[in-house]
Amino acid sequence: MGFHDCSTDRGTRPDKLAKHAVFATPQMxxxxxxxxxxxxxxxxxxxxxxxxxxxxxxxxRFAAGGxxxxxxxxxxxxxxxxxxxxxxxDSDERLVLLVGMAPRPGA
Amino acid sequence: MGFHDCSTDRGTRPDKLAKHAVFATPQMxxxxxxxxxxxxxxxxxxxxxxxxxxxxxxxxRFAAGGxxxxxxxxxxxxxxxxxxxxxxxDSDERLVLLVGMAPRPGA
Numbered sequence: 001m002g003f004h005d006c007s008t009d010r011g012t013r014p015d016k017l018a019k020h021a022v023f024a025t026p027q028m029x030x031x032x033x034x035x036x037x038x039x040x041x042x043x044x045x046x047x048x049x050x051x052x053x054x055x056x057x058x059x060x061r062f063a064a065g066g067x068x069x070x071x072x073x074x075x076x077x078x079x080x081x082x083x084x085x086x087x088x089x090d091s092d093e094r095l096v097l098l099v100g101m102a103p104r105p106g107a
Numbered sequence: 108m109g110f111h112d113c114s115t116d117r118g119t120r121p122d123k124l125a126k127h128a129v130f131a132t133p134q135m136x137x138x139x140x141x142x143x144x145x146x147x148x149x150x151x152x153x154x155x156x157x158x159x160x161x162x163x164x165x166x167x168r169f170a171a172g173g174x175x176x177x178x179x180x181x182x183x184x185x186x187x188x189x190x191x192x193x194x195x196x197d198s199d200e201r202l203v204l205l206v207g208m209a210p211r212p213g214a
Contacts, residue, residue, distance in 0.1 A: 001171035001172035001174070001184075001185060001186045001187060001190045001192065002171070002184075002185055003169065003171070003174070003176045003178065003182065003183070003184050004182070004183050005178075005181055005182055005183075006161070006181045006182070006183055007180060007181030007182075008181075022183055022185075023159070023183075023185050025157040025185070025187045025188075026157075026187075026188070027155075027156060027157040027187075027188070027209040027210065028135060028157050028207070028209040030159060030161075030183070030185070030207075048134075049134060050132040050133075050134040050135050050209075052130070052137060054113070054137075054205065056181075062110065064108035064109070064110070065108035067108070067110070069110045071110065071112075073114060074112055074113045074114025074115075074163075075110065075111070075112055075113070075114075076110070076111050076112075076113055076129055076130075076137070077108075077109075077110050078108060078109055078129075078130050078132075078137070079108045080108060080132045080133075080134075081132075081133070081134070083108045085108065098161065098205070100135070100137075100207055100209075102134040102135040102157075102207075102209030102210065103134060103209065
């Protein structure tokens with residue numbers, strides 16, 4: 001168990017999206033991801049896991065299962081096991097996501 | 108897969124905390140919970156699941172594994188399998204949480 005303040009997990013990095021771990025248990029992980037303009041995660045899939053992206057700040061373009069949508073704060077995109085998904089920050093501002101996956105890879 | 112705008116899931120109910128389902132898959136569920144002042148979820152535990160509360164709006168008092176903490180927006184409290192956890196809105200304002208559990212009960 002634990003407590004964490006995600007409101008200060010806002011750092012980006014120049015080479016790729018920045019992942020700030022919140023917690024990881026045998027059942028799932030939760031991260032805060034910060035994407036500078038132009039950064040993203042290419043479409044991919046996880047064989048046995050559910051993944052979600054929840055927008056905390058900014059706007060991004062999300063893909064899941066062959067559909068695309070632009071989402072702002074409060075928007076969520078999820079992919080079930082084996083469904084391709086990805087995200088791109090094609091805005092001019094930082095994009096901050098709460099990202100969870102269950103079960104986490106390798107668990 | 109799917110997309111959802113959680114920013115409009117803000118309804119409370121007078122008798123108990125309001126749960127707005129976002130998605131449920133075999134691996135996890137994600138909800139938005141709205142707690143009016145005075146409402147809460149008493150301490151309890153789930154045998155094989157990880158659960159988290161993430162504060163979207165307002166302030167609440169969270170318990171996990173014998174510790175208590177007051178959290179505001181961006182605060183997260185998580186409990187691993189079998190760890191007792193609960194939340195109470197002892198403020199004067201609505202408390203809005205993103206709540207996830209993996210695996211979901213009964214899955």
